[in-house]
Amino acid sequence: MGDPPLAGPPGLPPAGALKGGAPGMMPPPGGAKGGAPGMMPPAGGMKGPGAPGGFPGLPFPPEPMSFKKLLRWALLLAKAAPLPFLGSVGLAALVNALTPYSQQVLVSLTSALEGKGGADPKWMALLYAILAVVVILLSMASKLVTTWSNEKMLVALRALLHDRMLLLGPIFHAKVSGPQLVQIVNNFSAGAQFTLREILAYPLTRGVGMVTAGFFLADNLAAFESIPPLIRIVLLGLVVVIPLIGWKLSGIVGRAFEQVRAEEAAFADELGNSTAQPVEVQLMRAHGQRSRSIAERLQSVMAAKLRATLRREAVQQFQGSMSTILTTVLLIYAAFSFEPNTPIGALLGLLLMVPLVVGPIQELVTFFTGLSVNWPMIRPVGEIIDAEPEIKDAPGARDLALAEPTAELSEITFGYPPAKAPVILNGVSHRFRAEAITAIVGGSGSGKSSIMRLLVRLYDPQGGKVLLGGQALDSYTLDSLRRQVVTLSQFPLMLSGSLRRNFELVKAEVTDDEIIAVLRRVGVWDALLRIRPEGPLEITVTQAAGTGTLSGGQRRLVALARALILAPRILLLDEPSTGVDVESTSRLVAVLRDLAREVTIIMVEHDVDFVTAVADEVVCIENGKFVSTGAPQALIAADDNLFARFVKARRRATSTDHLEIERVPLPAAAGSTKKG
Ligand SMILES: Nc1ncnc2c1ncn2[C@@H]1O[C@H](COP(=O)(O)OP(=O)(O)OP(=O)(O)O)[C@@H](O)[C@H]1O
Incomplete structure (x- = not known):
């Protein structure tokens, strides 16, 4: 949120000026306010009828502001850059303290x-x-x-958020979208850093100034002696009551800012939809629709911001009225009680007291209400700082080497958290053959990929055990587990940059010779040489498939080579044949057969021909159960199982006569004109 930081109360004469009658002797302490609340203006609680939306993964209606959490996050941040932080706070405190004191020195000296x-x-x-x-x-x-300290802390906070985000599991990432995470790390973290820093710095930077102001104010309180007790009580009452009402009113502003945050999150998602595949949008001729959606979202963000600004302004005006009200009360008092010959200086002295009384209080109120307004932005940042990975090393987990590359599912029952329903796997057991290829086959959504996710502990099953090398999965540290059990997903992650960089992603110290060896082993090296004879490892890879130098099939083979660089004991392949051409498929079969002499391979695969050619064993899954198991040829011959059914269906797929197609008329083409 780009709202400007709140400045301190405007135009306060420096404390201590009253006694000597020489206000404004010193130049304004520019630096004194340098570290001042860079927060958005006032607001209070977060309860009440909440705005719609909010971060999908985070509680809504939003949690009320928690000072305990704010303090904990602030301390964590200060620890990241203690020296710059303490230096900036010390200097700001010195400037704040020096101004009123130096005036007093001058006054006393005079x-x-x-x-x-x-x-x-x-x-x-x-x-x-x-x-x-x-x-x-x-x-x-x-x-x-202060700028140095802010930047150091922001760098530390962003790095921490990035680190935490990558450690959080699929449950968290299913709730908070990528664009929203970018928004938190890029935008919210800056506001959060500033506010959290202020929480720790306030007692020193502002507090010292306020204490010195209070010190000289006490010295000047003699002027109050002429005011009757009732008026004094009324004045002090106003000083307490007005900020309290303002604090209450700021709740409305807080909710308005929560709405702004929700609208901005929705905008980030909408923008993410367009930027994920802009070429696809173009080909679909969806440019106009996307632009309209973005414009609508921006309108909503703007409307929410206007509402919030209006409310913030109203509350600020109310809080700012404290000094006007006090002045008015004093003037009324003076009008009725002053004698005609009372010197005008006495009245002026009284009125000059007002900013001294009101200033520090107003500053404190502004600080606290600013916290409330910034809370919607700080909370998502803090939630990521606090979030625990759903899957962690179990107590007693060790950096184990797999004795044997065996994998076994024993009575596994599993449904996706948090609901754990519906049940995806219902008491399944199987011992995967070591140093062989097993293909898991089943219909769409039958739970094939879920098995792969359980094998690398992305989730823990609700019942049963996964055993690797005869040991329970959670006796391995996640690091040692995922070093030995390597997954090649259907859409492997590629970083923008060179081919070499993509290998360094999984093995920092990898040598060119090692990369070339695995690229040769999967049979893609010659093709890469043809693309860039002078340096195949410098070939630029792009994040989005279909936009770079490599074809879809080549990308997959490169990704397979990258998986091999870790020398896995067990290799999990998600639809390895996807996008690989006919010639490369034969090559892939040969490569996998060759690998299976030393690695256990478990794959999910829809292409039954590929499975028949490559697999030693097929495990069929249907309705949460393993329904048949065996060598592919044996299953085809037995003819009474799911695999044989799939193979037959595949054969029939070339003839479509047996399929009944519902002939629903297609909608008229946009822009077409019917001729009568
Ligand atoms: N993260 C998730 N949260 C909740 N349900 C999920 C999640 N991932 C998958 N599912 C559901 O679990 C079921 C099994 O999904 P899974 O991805 O294992 O199927 P699959 O057999 O690999 O399917 P496909 O062949 O279409 O890829 C599906 O009904 C799916 O909707």
Whole structure:
């Protein structure tokens, strides 16, 4: 959210100015406010009829602001850059404290000199100039160190968020979309950093200034003596009551800002939809529709921001009215109680008290209400900081080497969390053959990929055990498990950059020779040489398939080679034949057969011909159960099982006569004109 930081209360004369009657002697402490609340303005609780939406994964209606959490997150952040933080806070505190004190020094000095027969204006001018220069230099240093400290903390916070985000499991990522995560790391973290820093810095940077102000205010309180007790009580009452009402009112503003955040999250998602595959959007001629959706979202963001700004302004005006109300009360008092010959200075003295009383209180109120307004932005940041990976190393897990590359499912029952329903796997058991190829076959949505996810502990089953090398899966650390059990997904992750960089992603110290060896082994090296003879490892790979130098099939073979660089003991392949041409498929069969002499391969595959050619064993899954198991040829011969059914269906697929097609008329083409 790009709302400007809240400045401190405007136009307050410096504390301590009243006694000497010399307000504004010092230049304004520029640096003193440098570290001031960079937050958005006031608001209060987050309860009540909440705005729709919110972060899908995070609680909504939003949690009320928690000072305990804010403090914990702030301490965590300060620990990331303790020196810059302490330096900036110390300097800001010095500037804040020096201003009122130095004025008091000047005032006292003047009085003393006057007592000895008058101050020498030359010395006064010199002293004033020296103090002014000191404050200016300190203010500039404070600004510089504060910026440094802010940047250091922001870098640390962003790195921490990125790190946590990657450690969180599929349950979290199913709830918070990629574009929303980008928004949290890019935008929210800056606001959160600033506010969290202020929470720790406030007692020093602002607190010191307020204490010194209070000190001189106490000194000046003698002026109150002329005011009757009732008026004093009324004045003090107003000073307490008005901020309290303002704090309550700020709840409305807080909710409005929660709505802004929700609208911005929705906008981030909408933008993510367009930027994920812009070429696809173009080919679908969906440009107009996408632009309209984006424009509508932006309108909603704008409307929410306007609403929030209006409410914030109203509450701020109310809080700002404190000094006007106090002044009015004092004027009314003066009108009725002052004698005609009361000197006008007495009235002025009274009125000058108002900003001194109101200023520090208003500053404190502004600080706390600013926290409430920023809470909707800080909360998602904090939730990621606090979020625990759903799957962690079990107590007693060790960095184990697989004794044997065997995998076994024993009475596995599983449904996806959090509901754990419907049941996807219902008490399934199977011992996968070591150093052989097993294909899991079943209809769409039958649970094939779920088995693969359980084998690498992306989820834990609700019942039964997964055993690897005869040991329970959770006796391995996740790191040692995933080093030995390597997955090749259907759409492997490719980073933008060179081919080499994509190998370094999984093995930082990989050598060119190692990369070339695995690329040769999967049979893609010659093709890469043809694409870029002078340096195949420098071939640029793009994130989106179909937009770079490599074809879809080549990308998959490169990804298989990359999986092999880790020398896995067990290889999990999700639809390995997808996108590989006929010639490369034969090559792939040969490569996998060759690999199976030393690696256990478990694959999910729809292409029954590929399965028949490559697999030693087929496991068929239907309705959450393993319904048949055996060598592919044996299953085809037995003819009474799901695999044989699939093979027959595949044969029949070339003849479509047996299929009944519902002939629903297609909608008229857009823009077509019917001829009568
Ligand atoms: N993260 C998830 N949360 C909830 N349900 C899920 C999740 N992932 C998959 N499912 C559901 O679990 C069932 C099995 O999914 P799975 O991906 O294992 O099927 P599959 O056999 O691999 O399907 P396909 O061949 O179409 O890829 C499906 O009904 C699917 O909707």
